[in-house]
Amino acid sequence: MIKVERRPVSDPGIDENAKKLTPEQIEGVIRHVLEKESAGRLRTFVETCIHCGLCSDACHYYLAYKRDPSYSPVAKVRLTLWDMIRRKYRVDAESIKMYARISYAECNICKRCSMYCPFGIDIAYLMTVVRRICGLLGVVPQYLQDQGNSHMYTYSQSWVPQDDWVDTALWLEDELRMDIRNGRIPFDKEGAEVMYSPHSLEAKFKTNLLTNIAKIMNVAGVDWTMPSFDGWDSTNQAMHVGDYETMGMVERMHFEAAMRLKVKKIITSE
């Protein structure tokens, strides 16, 4: 068995919510996700892995923690999905907390390890399955869950509703004109070459980034626009939570915004 030693880090989104779980709820959610949502692909990956460890050196967590084997990609799967399967889904709340810690805080779903695996096993996907289970159980880091909730209620990551978004962009356009005479932040221009899709923070804490983009677009003479309506924010934290329902809604709104404006390209923020 892999030895796991971790400094305890408290997070109310994980610790408090895990206290509310019942054994039936845990078993039901794991069964649903593993047997109904991800059965074929999951089984193929889990049964193909030969535990060779070739993927370990691809993982920055493994390297950052001095090659501690408990941070290797295959250990993350072994300590989460394999643990659930081995125990026939009858795991306790403490185990769910461990799965949440590993899948949210010890893997950032970068997929580098899958490039190193001779079989192409997608450990990032397997970690998203673990996040999905934790997400459905409500055992999610509080800050991340808050951003997921923001997508659900305001369709943006940072609690910026549509009217605030428009107000902010208009104010930034005024600022822009201090540097560029008649500079524009053009909303809803149908048929534009480019729809710029900002990060939510560009409408809140990092507004200078949106002004910078506007300067580049204006000076370069790009035919660009942004939606004044919902779907303007390019981020999707619901994906990281494991909330596929909100994730799908956010992506659909983004796609539909581009379709409605009939743009040729979307440029997203970082």
Ligand code: SF4
């Ligand atoms: S997907 Fe996760 S396990 Fe794989 S390299 Fe990235 S962080 Fe490491």
Ligand code: SF4
């Ligand atoms: S995921 Fe691939 S490279 Fe990593 S241990 Fe399993 S078989 Fe080996």
